[in-house]
Every structure is written in C-alpha cells, then in structure tokens.
Amino acid sequence: MDPLELIVAGGVLAAGTFAFRFAGPVLKARFTVSPKAEKLMARSAVVLLAALVAVAALTEGHEFAGYARPAGVLVGGVLAWRKAPFALVVVAAAATAALLRLAGVP
C-alpha cells in the first residue's frame, strides 16, 4: 500500500477516535449534570464493559471463540466473585485457557 495513503487512513482513524474520546469530557463540563443522569452514565459504562467482556470471551469475529477462552474467563470470573486477588484472577484465566489448549481443547 502507498505510504501516503496509509498515513492519511491512520490519521483519519486517529482523529475520529480522539473525537469520540474528547466529546464526552468536554460536553459534560458544559452542562450541569443531575445526580440521576450521572448515575445513568456510569451505569452505561458498566453495561458497555460487561458487553465487551461477553463478546471478547465468547466470540471471535462473527463466530464462537471455542471453549478454552470462555472457560478461562469463567474461572477468572468465579475467583473475582469470591474476591480473590486481582493477580490470581488474571493469571488463572490465562493459565486455564493455555492449559486447555495444550490439552487439545479448541
């Protein structure tokens, strides 16, 4: 691909991404936000992150990601729910998926 074309495409993606990131903090500062609206916005972020977790854990592209990855995330989730230390949650999730793959589970 032509370098100039690549720079322009990357630049447009960067500018658009920055606009998404910048709009919230700037617009929010211009208005007084009620505590109720504040709560809804925080909840929206929680819902988005949860959806991201589900999609990232279970799917790859448009398809099922296989069993190893969701199994790892599930182990991490159970540990987190039982209030295990964060490091254990992350390492256990990765180790579960890695070991299952080593054992031949897709």
Place this chain on the structure above:
Amino acid sequence: MRSIWRTTTRVLGRDLLRDIGLVCLADTIVGISYGAIAVGSGFPIWAPMLLSVLVFAGASQFMFVGIIAAGGSPVAAVAAGLLANARHLPFGFAIGDVLGKRWSSRVVGSHLMIDESVAFALAQRDEERRKAAYWVCGIGLFVCWNVGVLAGAYAGTAISDTDAFGLDAAFPAVLLALVLPSLRDRAARLPVLVGVAVALATTPFLPAGLPVLLALVGVLAGVAAKEPAEREPEGVH
C-alpha cells in the same frame, strides 16, 4: 515528577499499583504480537508504531491492519476501526470528570481513555483514587503498549500467537474483575443482563463494535423497568 509519583503511591496503595502493573505487562506482550503481525503481513515498520501512538486502541488497530493486509480498502479499515472505537463516547460521559478542568489535561487524558483505564477508574469508590487509577493506568498502558509494539515490529515473529499463553482470556477477565463490584448493586443487574444478551445475539450478524454499542439498550431497559415498579404501590393498593 518524583513527588507526583509519591502522592500516587500513597493514594492508590501498593496492591492497586501492582494490579495495574500486571495489566501493563500483559498489554506489552499483546503489543509485541501486534507489531510482529503488522510487519509480518507486509506493513513498513513505522506503520504499526504510528497507529499505536496516535490511535492507541488495540482492537481497532488489529482490525485496521487485518483489513488492509487482507486486501480491503483503507476506507473500510478506517470505518471498521471507528465503529470499534465509538464506545469511547459514552465512556467519556461516564468518567469525564476524572480528567480535570484544564484543557491540556483534558486533551491528554482523553487520549489515555481505553477500556482498562475506564474500568480501573470506575472500580474506585472515592474521587481521588478514581483520578489516580485512571491516570496511572492510562500512562502505564500507553508506555507499555508502544514499547511492546516497537519491540514486536523489530523483533518480528518472536511472539505471534498470544493465544497459546491464554492472553485472549486474560483481557476479558481483567475487565470482568473490575466490573463485578458494580454488579453487587442490584439496580445494575437487569441493564447488564439485557445489554450482554443483546450484544451476544447481534455479534454473528453485525460488524464488530456495533453489538457492544447496542448493549446500551440494557440501560434503557433498566430505566423502563424501574419506573413502573416505583409507581406500583399507589396504583395497586
């Protein structure tokens, strides 16, 4: 600089700093693989580095590189990347306050807005910790991600398959661990359940990024479900 660091350690505590450090480490490895994959699929070395500094959003960078490497048009690659990054708009509304009031800090802070920094901030109860967690995670990941990409771009295919280490499971687990405390609040459960269901149900058909945005339907469902329940006592009795 040193005093800023000292204040930060005092506010965040060692445990939280270690947690953020762990995520940075994992991100470095994914960065290495991203740099290696991009260069391996024919991009010049500066291309993945430019994207990492200026775009700084892993999933959209992988998509951008993947689409162009597969022969897709730059327009399609940009559109896919932007769709994947649109979630930063609602993120900004949720955590905009932690960026402070100065324009310089808003500009820099906005660029550091990624899933992990938002999740670490949301998981903190008080204002000061929220701010510190956001900035430390954002700056830490920015540095580690870019160092990783640089290393991967030069070292080539040293680490190309991060799935073998289970890193693809580690990232959802990171976000899950950070989001779980919010789910102890009952009012958040219905919106999250509906949102997750909508996102999963639409993932097979819609382009990446859109299903996650559609999860916001769950927030509306939460609002709609709550209001009749509040009015019920006077209506029924």
